[in-house]
Structure formats: C-alpha cells, structure tokens
Amino acid sequence: MDRQKKPTGLPTALNQLGDPYPKLYFYRRIVQAKLFIDQHFAENIELFSIADEACYSKFHFIRKFKEIYRKTPHQYLISVRIENAMKLLASGIPVTAVCDAVGFEELSSFSRSFKRIIGINPSDYLLKQQILKKQITDSPLTVIPHCFAYQYGWLEK
Amino acid sequence: MITRMTHMNIYVLDQDSALDFYVNKLGLKVVIDAPMNKDARWLTVGTPEQPGFEINLTPIHESLLHSKDTAEALRDLVKKGTFGVGIFTCTDIFATYEELQAKGVEFIKPPTKEFYGTEALFKDDSGNWFSLAQLN
Known part of the structure; x- marks a missing residue:
C-alpha cells in the first residue's frame, strides 16, 4: 500500500x-x-x-x-436534508416552509425523497409527530417502560 | 429464553448536556424524550443501525432507587471515570476518530491495532468511557 x-x-x-x-x-x-x-x-x-x-x-x-x-455524497446530502426536515416537521413547521428550509427547490422532489426514505409523506409525518408529541406531554407514562418509572418513583401520584 | 436487549442505562450528570453529546457529537438519534417531573425526563437515544435498542440517559438524583448519599457517591464515581460502559462500532475508525476529535470529543487512547480490529477509547461529557472499534 x-x-x-x-x-x-x-x-x-x-x-x-x-x-x-x-x-x-x-x-x-x-x-x-x-x-x-x-x-x-x-x-x-x-x-x-x-x-x-x-x-x-x-x-x-x-x-x-x-x-x-x-452513501454517495449526493445520497448523504439528501439524507441530511430529510433528517433535518423530520426535526422541523416534528416541531410543527408546515411542509412548504420545511422544504425551503432544508434546501429543496421543489416541493415535489422534497415529498418524493421524503417518502422514499421515510416511507410516508411529509404531511402525514407532521401529523403523526404532533399526535405523538401530545401523547408524550399529556401522558408520558404511556411511552416508557414502567419498571423504570417505578424505580424512579414516577408512578407515585 | 432471553432473546434481545432493548434498553440499557447510562448514568449522566446532566441530561441536556448528555443529549447534546450523544446526538450532536456521536450522531445518535433521540428515540423518546418525555418529561417526568421537574428534575428528570425519560430520555433515550439509539444508534442509526439498531432499531429497538435504546440507551437511557439516566439522571442521578435521590429516588426510590437511590438515597441522597448514594446519588452523591454515584455522581462522584461517574465524574471520576469509573464506568466503562460499552463498545460502539463504526464503518471506518480513522474517519470516525477524526470527526469526533473535530467535534471536541475527548479521547483517552487513539486508534490502536488489536488482534480483533482497531480500537480507540473516548469519554462522554459526564466521564463514562467507551470503546470505539472497527472490528476485523
């Protein structure tokens, strides 16, 4: 070598x-x-x-x-954009704004890439994350193992 | 018959700082971040290629599990670097080492060739240490 x-x-x-x-x-x-x-x-x-x-x-x-x-550099760039899009969508930012913010020029190519990598449309992802977020805030004990919650005293009310 | 491991605990001194370290430096992903009480949240992270395995970044304070004294002693031990927690593997140790150094991760040992692969040692922001390995 x-x-x-x-x-x-x-x-x-x-x-x-x-x-x-x-x-x-x-x-x-x-x-x-x-x-x-x-x-x-x-x-x-x-x-x-x-x-x-x-x-x-x-x-x-x-x-x-x-x-x-x-991944090739191009595939990696797309995956970084999609990952950042996921974070923005999860915080409730609308799909078109997210598309711009992560560097896609066209909504159609953003949606296509997102669906190919994540499996669902950006708008569905946003909706699901909003529901999950509400569940975590309103009833956190439904998303964690209770053995741990018990040990830390989180089950006491 | 035990089949898989899904969760492990790492005791950390500060959950916000640990979140920054494990996500922004190591490149892990948040799985669950749920507030539990004013002092603590349930915070788990996972590696990109192991869905279903969560590392629980566990805060140390007085609870049913720890008396005040125990919690204090445990914090001291973590700070001192008492606990070697695990091994992270990577696709290319020299590239990963270079990246983590660029991000300010503290290495105890640079990549060294061993008979099973190449291995380095680094510390997290609390004092826990890990092996970073590229196996043969």
Whole structure:
C-alpha cells in the first residue's frame, strides 16, 4: 500500500498519530467534506467542487466517501436534508416552509425523497409527530417502560 | 429464553448536556424524550443501525432507587471515570476518530491495532468511557 506523505503544519489530531496509521491526510479531507455537508445542507451545494477541494478525482472521492458513510455524497446530502426536515416537521413547521428550509427547490422532489426514505409523506409525518408529541406531554407514562418509572418513583401520584 | 436487549442505562450528570453529546457529537438519534417531573425526563437515544435498542440517559438524583448519599457517591464515581460502559462500532475508525476529535470529543487512547480490529477509547461529557472499534 502506498502511503500518503504526511502533511506538515496542519494541526490535526490524526497527524500526531505517526506513521503506522494509513493515509491520514486523506481521511481528514473526506471527513471535512462530510462535515461541510452537515453544516451547509440547506445551501445549493456543488458536490463536485467538494471533490475538487479534496484533491481527488470525482470517482475516487465518491467511492471512498461511500466506503466510509455507506452513501454517495449526493445520497448523504439528501439524507441530511430529510433528517433535518423530520426535526422541523416534528416541531410543527408546515411542509412548504420545511422544504425551503432544508434546501429543496421543489416541493415535489422534497415529498418524493421524503417518502422514499421515510416511507410516508411529509404531511402525514407532521401529523403523526404532533399526535405523538401530545401523547408524550399529556401522558408520558404511556411511552416508557414502567419498571423504570417505578424505580424512579414516577408512578407515585 | 432471553432473546434481545432493548434498553440499557447510562448514568449522566446532566441530561441536556448528555443529549447534546450523544446526538450532536456521536450522531445518535433521540428515540423518546418525555418529561417526568421537574428534575428528570425519560430520555433515550439509539444508534442509526439498531432499531429497538435504546440507551437511557439516566439522571442521578435521590429516588426510590437511590438515597441522597448514594446519588452523591454515584455522581462522584461517574465524574471520576469509573464506568466503562460499552463498545460502539463504526464503518471506518480513522474517519470516525477524526470527526469526533473535530467535534471536541475527548479521547483517552487513539486508534490502536488489536488482534480483533482497531480500537480507540473516548469519554462522554459526564466521564463514562467507551470503546470505539472497527472490528476485523
């Protein structure tokens, strides 16, 4: 296996690990791309430019990203958008506002992606979460194991 | 015949801080977050690939279970890093290590090759420690 030359002057923890560790610089670039998506998912991210910045061919970048995160960068971006959409929907924000807020340009593609990944429409998800939230607030003891509730004294009234 | 484990307890010093650590740093998901009384809520998190297994982030205070003294002693022990709680596995330990370090997770030991895989040790925000492993 060829080893990437250890970069100098970069204050990263992995660089301090020394030589026995494989391709440290490379890991750092992939992780940075992932964290970039985590932070900027709502923007119009150009994934090819991330690959450029990571100094890898598009093909190599996508393959290594998928090895680590089990999704291509594009699939990962969509999944981060959907996850954040779930949080916003659960807090009661309307579907169209959520669609905008997480970076989808069209409601139809948002709904399609959401349904493909989660299994139900965003509007149904919002409704279900509102019902669940009400149940948790109104009668919390219906959502937890009573053995624990008993031990902590939560069953006493 | 016992078949599965569905819940485990981790004693934490502060549930809000633990929620931030386990969700925003480790990347786990909230399963249930239900208020119980003014001091405590039932707060469970799960890993992305194990539906049905919940880690209960348990606050430590006086209850039927713990006297005041016991609760205090337990908090001290947790803070001191007495409890090794479990092993998290990951797809790629070097990438995961890099990410968690970037997010400020404290590692006791960097990834080290063992005969069964590569393993690092980290602490949660309360003092509980875990292994992070990529198994062969």
